[in-house]
Amino acid sequence: MNLNIETAGELVICHLSGRLDTIVSLELESQIDQHTDPKRKMEFNFSAVDYISSSFLRICLKKFKELGEGNFWIKTPIPDIKKVFKIAGLEKLVKD
């Protein structure tokens, strides 16, 4: 499993792990969408993610646009993944 969802009051935490390649991203997108609530904030915990594809990068951007700055963030990516967000120009999504 690449996704565990935990709800803590106003916050939905998605614990992601492993390789988030194109196929996995497709499967995860609908699950994440189901748990997206405009009244709640959302966090992607990235500490166990070791690869992301551009499809998942797009999911992150989509959530950021849907929920707005301050209501969506990515937490504790490994340095390799932090660099991916940096190069993609999406560093504002990352909260270390």
Next chain:
Amino acid sequence: MPHFLPDGCKKWYLYFFKQLNMDEQKRRQIDEILEKATFAAAIFNQYTQEQTDRIVKAVYKAALNHRIPLAKMAAEETQMGRWEDKVIKNVVASQYVYENLKNQKTVGIISEDEQTGIIEIAQPIGPILAVTPVTNPTSTTIFKILIALKSRNPIIISPHRKAARCSVEAARICYEAALEADAPEDCIQWITHGSREETQYLMQQKRLALILATGGAGLVHEAYSSGTPALGVGAGNVPVFIEKSADIPFAVDQLIRSKTFDNGTICASEQALVVEREISEKVRMEMTKQGAYFMDPGETKAIEKVAWFAGSKSMSPEIVGQSVEKIAAMAGIRVPEGTRLLVAPLEKIGEEEPLSSEILAPILAFYEAKDFDDAIRKCIDLNYHGGIGHTTSIFSSDEEKIRKFSVMMNAGRILVNMPSSQGAVGYMYNTLEPSLTLGCGTSGKNITTDNISARHLLNIQRVTRRRMNERMVKLGFAVYMDPKLEADHLEKEFNKNY
């Protein structure tokens, strides 16, 4: 539309509004392409050497498998060159480029030297814009894609408008194969029907890392002026000197093979032959024997009229890559059946003699020199007449003369005893790197004279360990505070053997 506008103005308002919207829409399209490329660059950064090599291998194979249909498509769409020769160009761009790249390290730590204490790390540079020419459309597209992928950089192909269909087809074939090998999405993109303004807009974008500009002088200049780093090419005007010690039948064979390759579309093809008077007749006879036709002054003038466009002071695009028969028919001259090459015996070099300039067609200027020094003088003039920094060629068995010639030339590539079209491109006749983008040095307004390859698309980071300079440590800095000590003394002290 504002209602207060008089009727006459409404039409214009609508027109300008439409233009504005169209521009805005196109700008958005370009921004989107760049965003995709930036994402692809970010994803590519995670790939290992093995993953990268697997993608490059898959792409080269797909391109090589399509070498013939792509060559035919290019010849048909551009109406230039010979498809059989375009097949060979596609082979160079795919197989030979791959063979050259396959064992190169381009990811992470690429070298480590205990003695110097330096570790080199290769970093990809980011999205690359590749402008490709009409003369070598599919081969340049394949080539640039392979070197970009090998260096883990996404690439955006902007083809010449007269070769858009075949270039995009080449890019599409490569992209499909790349995806099949798990390459990042959007690692290869292309723009079609791109206007000059769109290309300019794209070139100026901050997210673009580099422009690989292969094309005419105007385009290369635009790339350099964009503020984005660029690797460009220069124009060629290749003199070939058959020196008297050369094996004449061999030299003539190689020269004709090269000059007629793809009907002369390669910018490194020979433009003017220089021979010493002593062997002039022998060379003429051998050339005639091998299918060259020496034109008389009247015929030369007729060819000049169709080959030269006085308005822009450059070759006429209509004769680029055309066959001898077609050019002869255009000029209304009759040439013997089976003629492979039209030769124009000339005396002057420069603007007053149009055929002494670069003509990418099977038309060769011919100069007779008094002696060796006179031949070199003529080669210098030809080299500096629009071909500075590019390529020159010599056939000779006299090492001293080869060296003299080489030192006098201003060229990134000086080719000895080989066809210059195929020689400059590298790999087949020498050990130069196979490339379809040939640097022409600062004289050609380029930053390098190298044959451009994957290594030019990497930022090399050097990790350096502490290695104290022993001489500096022993001498120390105090000695420099003594105003009486002069350079001679300090040099001796610095280089003292302990």
